[in-house]
Amino acid sequence: MDPKLYEAVTTGKVHILRQLAEEKPGILLQLSRPKRNTVLHIAASFDSNALVELIYRYCPDAIEKKNFRGDTALHIAARTGNISMVTFLIDWATHFICSFSTDTMNNAEDEGDANVLLRVPNIEGNTPLHEAVRGRHRAVAEVLMKHDPRSAFTVNRSGESPLYLAADRGLLDFVQQMLQFPLQDTSQDIYGGPNGQTPLHAAIARRHTAVVNVLASGRKELINTKDDDGRTPLHYAATFGFADGALCLLREDTSAAYQKDNDGRFPIHMAASKGHTNIIRVLLGHCLESRELLNRNGQNALHVAAKSGKDQLVTYILRTPALEMLINETDNEGNTPLHLATMHSHPKIVNILAHDARVDMIVMNNEGSTALDIAEKDILIPTSFRKLLTLTALRTAGAPRGRRRSIVEGQRQEETQDGKNKMDYYKDRINTLVLVATLVATITFAAGVTMPGGYRNDEPNQGMAVLHEKPTFHVFVISNTLAMYVSMILVVTLIWAQLGDYDLLVFALKLSLPLLGMALTMMAIAFAAGVYLVVHKPIWLGCIVVATGSISLLCILVLFLPLHVQLWSKYRGLRYISSCVFRLLIFAIGHKLYELGE
Known part of the structure; x- marks a missing residue:
């Protein structure tokens, strides 16, 4: 130009x-x-x-x-x-x-x-x-x-x-x-609109209530129009948790609640998979019959919520009398909501369901497995912490095994003995435990020959510990001694496990966890007692040492107890104690574990 x-x-x-x-x-x-x-x-x-x-x-x-x-x-x-x-x-x-x-x-x-x-x-x-x-x-x-x-x-x-x-x-x-x-x-x-969507789909997805009211008013054909995935605007409202939009649509046409998408999911299943309790309330308020809707896998809303890890929605369903019929329903594979929560390793939901008296934990699916059978299946192979917590939830609730359990256990035992990869994994775990136990023994030995406060140089008590008459010193000596000898016993036990015998290896692993937990606990007590001996004045500093040590000791117990709770599952008293610890652990980190697992 x-x-x-x-x-x-x-x-x-x-x-x-x-x-x-x-x-x-x-x-x-x-x-x-x-x-x-x-x-x-x-x-x-x-x-x-x-x-x-x-x-x-x-x-x-x-x-x-x-x-x-x-x-x-x-x-x-x-x-x-x-x-x-x-x-x-x-x-x-x-x-x-x-x-x-x-x-x-x-x-x-x-x-x-x-x-x-x-x-x-x-x-x-x-x-x-x-x-x-x-x-x-x-x-x-x-x-x-x-x-x-x-x-x-x-x-x-x-x-x-x-x-x-x-x-x-x-x-x-x-x-x-x-x-x-x-x-x-x-x-x-x-x-x-793109992908078969209408302006009503878009308004729902963006949560524009006023626009939804205008578009939906008197336009039933628009309310029931499906996109390329077979989803109506109500599916979108259920997915995004847009309760006002869902309410507007249902006021115009309740038949939208009974439209399924190309995957066989109804709006109530979409809401359940996302944990939108508010949508479930709206759907049941206008279409109570929607509680009976099943997806192509024969699963109801509670199945989907349990499978998706939506604990708040599961709690809501359990507390709603009108939905009690869903608790023990089975899908096409014979799985109850408890089965699905166990399969997908959602320990918080398993804990909620397992401690509800209305949940039948004896129900077996089409493979003859109860929820506990599923949780215990291949639990000795490399597993995630979520799976371990799930197993803990079932065992602390006293969940039973199925009739075919003995056969399954025999097959698993044979497969485990023949699996070289599994043996290598167990040996790697043993090597790690040996390293930790040796480290504990080394530390406690050093603490035993270097007493807090030092030694006397005057006669006739030359060579004696300066603080040997203090009660806290006695706690230090006893705890440190126990930590050292328990760790040494643990090292010897794990050395025996290196002989290659499978039964001996499994026994050593089961025994090593409580021994290591005891050694670490005693070492923590010894450390707190030793520090308190030399810093208890001023008093506030000593109090901080004691409080910090107590909290740390509680954390050690909370983290270690679920690792070997299966040893105690047959004892009701110990099962109750471990159940309390498990709930505390789930409350502290269970939700974060689920988020990471997603």
């Missing part, structure tokens, strides 16, 4: 532009680099009708020209929200019948229609109305729809109509405005 021409347009110098147009008649069709804009494109982005009027006089066919993005001047004016410029360009198109090429037409019947300019798409498929809605220019959108109501329902390359964009952005006034211009041809998909 001529530099003088470009400068004249961008600075609004009408007289220079007129002079250039008179001297070189074709100069107004020159293009800029690299966007290939004409002078009309550039002028449309400014509020200067005088420039546009001059271009109209000397180059009337500039109205149909496109830049490198496929934008006409009307696209640019609509994008910038210049209402006066948009009005002038529409009048220009009205008085000038453009000779559009076939690739710019939406339909062959549009030829000769001046309003076709309002439906010309750019390379993204956006019409000027798309651009006006994206820029939230209501006055511009009103003018465009007044001249061509059909443009409100023209979709771009992403399948989005201006009405869809307005609903997606929560532009209530835009939506109301567009719905005032219904199409004559009802066969056209006036609610266009």
